[in-house]
Structures are given as structure tokens and as C-alpha cells.
Amino acid sequence: MLNIIIGKSSNLSIELEKKLENTLLVSSLEIIDVFNKIEFNKYNKINIIFNQFQQATRLYDLSTPFDYINRSIASTSLVLDYILLNNLSINKIIYTSSSSVYGNNISCNEDDKLQPLSIHSSLKISNEKLIELFCTQYNINYTITRVFNMYGKDDKFSIISKIINTFSSDSVLSLINNGEALRDYIYIGDVVYAYAKILKVNNYSIVNIGTSNGTSIKSILDYLKRNSIIVNVKNIKNVKTELKKSISQNIKLKEILDEYEFKRVESYILTKLKDIK
Numbered sequence: 001m002l003n004i005i006i007g008k009s010s011n012l013s014i015e016l017e018k019k020l021e022n023t024l025l026v027s028s029l030e031i032i033d034v035f036n037k038i039e040f041n042k043y044n045k046i047n048i049i050f051n052q053f054q055q056a057t058r059l060y061d062l063s064t065p066f067d068y069i070n071r072s073i074a075s076t077s078l079v080l081d082y083i084l085l086n087n088l089s090i091n092k093i094i095y096t097s098s099s100s101v102y103g104n105n106i107s108c109n110e111d112d113k114l115q116p117l118s119i120h121s122s123l124k125i126s127n128e129k130l131i132e133l134f135c136t137q138y139n140i141n142y143t144i145t146r147v148f149n150m151y152g153k154d155d156k157f158s159i160i161s162k163i164i165n166t167f168s169s170d171s172v173l174s175l176i177n178n179g180e181a182l183r184d185y186i187y188i189g190d191v192v193y194a195y196a197k198i199l200k201v202n203n204y205s206i207v208n209i210g211t212s213n214g215t216s217i218k219s220i221l222d223y224l225k226r227n228s229i230i231v232n233v234k235n236i237k238n239v240k241t242e243l244k245k246s247i248s249q250n251i252k253l254k255e256i257l258d259e260y261e262f263k264r265v266e267s268y269i270l271t272k273l274k275d276i277k
Helices: 011-019 031-035 065-085 119-137 159-169 188-198 217-226 251-257 265-276
Strands: 002-006 023-026 046-050 090-098 142-147 149-151 173-176 185-187 206-209 233-236
Touching: 002 011, 002 065, 011 023, 011 188, 023 031, 031 065, 046 065, 065 119, 090 119, 119 142, 142 188, 149 159, 149 188, 159 173, 159 217, 159 265, 185 188, 185 265, 188 206, 188 251, 206 251, 217 265
Parallel strands: 002 023, 002 046, 046 090, 090 142, 142 206, 149 185, 173 233
Antiparallel strands: none
């Protein structure tokens, strides 16, 4: 079995490589060069995980539109073309999507109508539809994973990492609307565990990757305060575009993971900040 992960530098890709045996990380900019060096005939089964995230700092940067598209749907298309042209035997495809495809839909059920609010989420949906059509047409087992607010390990962009960095540097964290919006925070180790399980199951075309628990940044900061840890904040009021609630419905994920206990985000941050303190 060979596991190929498209998206070499992402935090999730790096952690997946540690978990999955015989794994190759491939940059979305070097797909053909790397693929041409692989002796595919040595492997009776091949899994491909599309994990090419846009950098969080460049989600809305269209200074180079071609590169923006190339990092998302163009690289997906390139891999699918290669599969057909070289008659590769694919065991499973996982496409890493995002909870952003739900937009203002607060129920976040896999069967709900999608409501993209940005070009980033629109391209995620386009990728989803491309994978769905391709795999259905060529009878390939696939799962689209809609990942909610992931944190942990070498994460540098989530609000959870910003809280930790704010405390360690004794700086000030900017909060939108007092940090009252509810989000579903999931530890990267739990995501990796879920992917390892999803690779082994069939008939799950779309799966939310979340805990189904809504947590606000305000409640996290209050929890830290009760444990004698104060994070300096300033509030940005009346940001009407902020989603008030984004929480996963994760019945399908629980079916796959069975009796699995997710890491609590409050406990994770408290442990991190106590180590710094």
C-alpha cells in the first residue's frame, strides 16, 4: 500500500505522514515530476489524500490568480488526469474540504445545501464536485472530509495558536464581538486518527470532521481565568459578517470512530499555557 498526500507542507500532511505507513508527501507544484519517479507497479493499492490548503494569510490574496487556482482545483485535476493516463489502481481518495462550505448554515449537516461566502469556499465546493464526479464515473472509493476548526501541533494560524502566542509574548489578542461566536474546535491528532479510520471504510462519501461541541473564545478565556491565567485582549465590536455559530453534525464520524473521545480544547490550551507560565 502506498499513501500519497498532495500538499507537502501543511500541518495536517506532516502529522498524517507520522501516522500512516509508507507515505509520500507531494507538493502541489511538483506533482508530475514526483509522480514520474514513482514505480507504481510495485503497489497493489494506492491511497491519495488531497490536502492542499491555501495558506491562511493568503486566503483572500488574488495578486497571482493563476497560482491561487493552481494551489487548489488545478492541482486536483492534474492528479486525476495522471490516474487515467497511467491506469493507476486507486484504493481510496480522500479530499480535505472545509466547514466553510456551509457558510451561514448553522446546522452543518453533510446533506445540507452549501452556502459558500468566499472564493476559497467556492473552490472547495468545486473540488468536492470534481472528486465526486470522477470517482463515481470510474468506480473509485472516496470520502470528502469537511474539517472544522483544527488546532494543535505546528499550527500557526488558528485562534487557538494565537491565544497561546499572545500569552507567551505578553501581547494583546484582538477579539471580534467579545469572542462570543461558537465554533467546533478539533485537535489535529483526532483528525489524523479519523483519516486513518476513513481510509479503511467504504460508503462514506462526505464526512464532517468535528466534535459536535460548540465553544466560544470567551468561554475559553473565562476558563483560563478561573485557572489563574490571564490573556490580554481588546475587542472589535459590531463585525456583522462574522458567523455566530459553526458546529459540526458528526453522526457519520461517530459511526466510523465508534466510542472515541475527542480532546477538549480548553484542556489543551490550559496545559500549553501552564508549561509557558
